[in-house]
Amino acid sequence: MNTPVKERPVLWTPSKERAENSRLAEYMRWLEQNRGLTFADYPALWEWSVTELEDFWETIWQFFDLQSSAPYTSVLDRRVMPGAKWFEGTRLNFVEQILRHVPDRSDDLAISARSETFGTEQLTWADLHAQVSSLAAHLQDMGVAKGDRVVAILPNSPASIVAFLATASLGAIWSLCSPDMGDVAIVDRFAQIKPKVLIAQDGYVHAGKTVDRQGILATVAESLPTLEHRIVLPFVGDLPEGAHNWADLLDRKADLEAEQVPFDHPLWVVYSSGTTGNPKPIVHGHGGALIEGAKQSLHQDMKAGERFSWLTSSGWIMWNSQMLSLSQGMTLSIFDGAVNYPDLNVLWQFVAEEKLNYFGAGAAYFGTCAKAGVTPAKDFDLSNLHALGSTGSPLSEDAYAWIYKEVKEDIWLAPISGGTDLMGAFVCGNPMDVVRAGEMQARALGNAVRAFDGAGNEVIGEVGELVCTEPLPSMPLYFWGDEDGSRLHESYFDTYPGVWRHGDWIEITPEGGSVIYGRSDATINRKGLRMGSSEIYQAVEGLDEVMDSLVVDLEFLGRESFMPLFVVLRDGLTLDDGLKAKINTAIKNGVSARFQPNEILQIAEVPRTISGKKLEVPVKKLLLGGNPETVVNRDSMANPDSFDRFIAYAAERETG
Numbered sequence: 001m002n003t004p005v006k007e008r009p010v011l012w013t014p015s016k017e018r019a020e021n022s023r024l025a026e027y028m029r030w031l032e033q034n035r036g037l038t039f040a041d042y043p044a045l046w047e048w049s050v051t052e053l054e055d056f057w058e059t060i061w062q063f064f065d066l067q068s069s070a071p072y073t074s075v076l077d078r079r080v081m082p083g084a085k086w087f088e089g090t091r092l093n094f095v096e097q098i099l100r101h102v103p104d105r106s107d108d109l110a111i112s113a114r115s116e117t118f119g120t121e122q123l124t125w126a127d128l129h130a131q132v133s134s135l136a137a138h139l140q141d142m143g144v145a146k147g148d149r150v151v152a153i154l155p156n157s158p159a160s161i162v163a164f165l166a167t168a169s170l171g172a173i174w175s176l177c178s179p180d181m182g183d184v185a186i187v188d189r190f191a192q193i194k195p196k197v198l199i200a201q202d203g204y205v206h207a208g209k210t211v212d213r214q215g216i217l218a219t220v221a222e223s224l225p226t227l228e229h230r231i232v233l234p235f236v237g238d239l240p241e242g243a244h245n246w247a248d249l250l251d252r253k254a255d256l257e258a259e260q261v262p263f264d265h266p267l268w269v270v271y272s273s274g275t276t277g278n279p280k281p282i283v284h285g286h287g288g289a290l291i292e293g294a295k296q297s298l299h300q301d302m303k304a305g306e307r308f309s310w311l312t313s314s315g316w317i318m319w320n321s322q323m324l325s326l327s328q329g330m331t332l333s334i335f336d337g338a339v340n341y342p343d344l345n346v347l348w349q350f351v352a353e354e355k356l357n358y359f360g361a362g363a364a365y366f367g368t369c370a371k372a373g374v375t376p377a378k379d380f381d382l383s384n385l386h387a388l389g390s391t392g393s394p395l396s397e398d399a400y401a402w403i404y405k406e407v408k409e410d411i412w413l414a415p416i417s418g419g420t421d422l423m424g425a426f427v428c429g430n431p432m433d434v435v436r437a438g439e440m441q442a443r444a445l446g447n448a449v450r451a452f453d454g455a456g457n458e459v460i461g462e463v464g465e466l467v468c469t470e471p472l473p474s475m476p477l478y479f480w481g482d483e484d485g486s487r488l489h490e491s492y493f494d495t496y497p498g499v500w501r502h503g504d505w506i507e508i509t510p511e512g513g514s515v516i517y518g519r520s521d522a523t524i525n526r527k528g529l530r531m532g533s534s535e536i537y538q539a540v541e542g543l544d545e546v547m548d549s550l551v552v553d554l555e556f557l558g559r560e561s562f563m564p565l566f567v568v569l570r571d572g573l574t575l576d577d578g579l580k581a582k583i584n585t586a587i588k589n590g591v592s593a594r595f596q597p598n599e600i601l602q603i604a605e606v607p608r609t610i611s612g613k614k615l616e617v618p619v620k621k622l623l624l625g626g627n628p629e630t631v632v633n634r635d636s637m638a639n640p641d642s643f644d645r646f647i648a649y650a651a652e653r654e655t656g
Contacts, residue, residue: 054076070089106126136170143196147172317420447472449467466520
């Protein structure tokens with residue numbers, strides 16, 4: 001791909017005071033005082049961080065005063081991927097970094113939660129410590145020890161966080177699924193890791209309706225033969241026979257002594273989207289999650305005592321990422337419910353009433369608000385809000401414009417892109433720099449992110465494959481059950497030997513910013529010109545009539561490619577010739593006449609993963625003749641019924 005650099009307008013510039021008071025500026029002052037290092041600008045700092053890799057990560061350890069019971073003997077054994085060994089010799093526990101805030105802030109709020117199911121719940125740091133200590137003691141009584149797996153089917157709630165911290169404090173391994181996932185999807189994940197304990201909530205309320213999950217939980221439990229104990233949070237029914245009641249496990253006064261484990265001891269197992277085939281069980285370690293989270297707090301400007309929230313389900317890696325706010329001594333505010341019930345203002349009301357300083361959500365949520373004409377600045381007091389985060393998919397320039405017009409003019413908008421695979425971000429925010437429309441501000445410190453062309457050469461100002469050329473401490477330890485490492489290698493290292501290929505198109509700008517153009521395996525290739533799908537979405541979804549869209553390029557051997565565009569229209573509208581012409585004109589003017597679709601079709605919903613990503617690749621495989629039963633795992637989808645429309649379209653094309 002060779003899309004030319006486009007000049008993007010500056011939407012926000014930090015004040016001198018704002019920049020100098022940031023955590024990143026504090027870190028740079030620390031480097032000067034303690035290491036004698038000064039840098040002319042952020043690109044120079046970034047270049048040092050990926051060149052002097054060992055020195056950089058050691059300064060992160062020292063700057064954040066990470067706790068360990070035994071010192072490390074080396075920062076990095078050798079620069080290889082996969083297989084790099086970090087901070088060998090050290091003994092630590094991820095949970096200690098979070099609960100270290102208890103003595104000084106015992107009466108302050110650690111967690112503030114609002115749920116359609118349970119209403120409002122608040123935990124002070126003392127409450128959090130007490131509940132974690134009690135549950136950990138009970139889990140020990142159940143025989144849970146270092147290396148055992150504890151799995152849960154819980155919403156984003158205080159209970160899920162307490163359960164995770166209790167599990168990890170014992171050196172046991174945590175894994176979590178959202179309650180709205182199907183039993184097949186849950187079993188596909190949990191059966192791979194053979195859990196000893198299952199913690200689950202038997203129902204919940206969503207959009208005002210009670211959802212009973214008792215049958216699903218029974219099926220899951222029956223399908224996991226290694227289970228020895230079940231812990232249930234009863235909401236819709238009685239406690240199942242033989243199960244422990246959650247509330248009864250929070251009653252014990254107990255001392256908590258976190259099990260000391262090596263840097264690379266497994267912390268949790270998370271899963272790839274699983275849209276095709278069995279989900280990949282990705283194992284992250286205590287140390288990697290701890291130090292990457294600490295570093296990421298520089299890019300998100302996290303400060304103790306402030307209030308943080310990220311809109312996430314418990315099935316998305318952003319649930320795990322919430323922990324870094326607690327590790328920095330922030331108050332974590334949790335929203336568990338429908339974001340459009342009774343209307344889209346419900347979440348902005350939450351932001352205002354919680355007095356949030358930092359709020360993050362998937363890009364699709366901000367796009368939906370923009371399309372719906374939501375006006376948070378007019379309707380709510382957002383005076384405390386000074387930062388917004390976004391991820392999950394590229395945030396469009398239209399969404400940037402809406403945020404600065406309708407949310408807040410003086411706000412730092414810092415989208416990030418990375419993911420489940422590395423439990424972190426490749427590209428992210430810089431609180432000391434300007435925000436440009438449609439761009440992420442910076443490559444993350446310590447992350448040797450580059451754009452490669454097809455020959456493996458680095459390109460600047462052009463679109464290429466997103467790669468990482470140096471190891472990171474938060475890269476997967478391994479995939480569970482991948483004994484010879486072949487599945488891990490095929491996932492990231494089969495294109496450029498020894499280099500991580502992430503699977504996204506990225507442009508690195510001359511100033512050091514970046515733009516993500518979508519998945520590289522969903523490339524659009526029209527008459528030899530290749531690009532990601534995001535620019536087409538930008539043009540199409542910029543129209544008031546179009547709420548959402550999906551495009552795929554069907555490249556047939558020996559024939560010209562065929563590119564259908566699927567659009568979700570505003571309620572009450574029907575796709576006619578006039579609107580088709582308007583869509584084509586938008587693409588011609590915004591992208592190129594070369595990328596006008598061969599066909600435009602109206603659909604009710606764009607199929608998406610649970611984390612909000614458009615399912616371009618499964619749709620492409622289906623329309624190229626793939627088996628409808630195997631091209632996508634419906635249990636991993638947020639809206640599985642939406643795929644039926646594409647199956648019908650594939651059949652029409654085959655018979656037509």
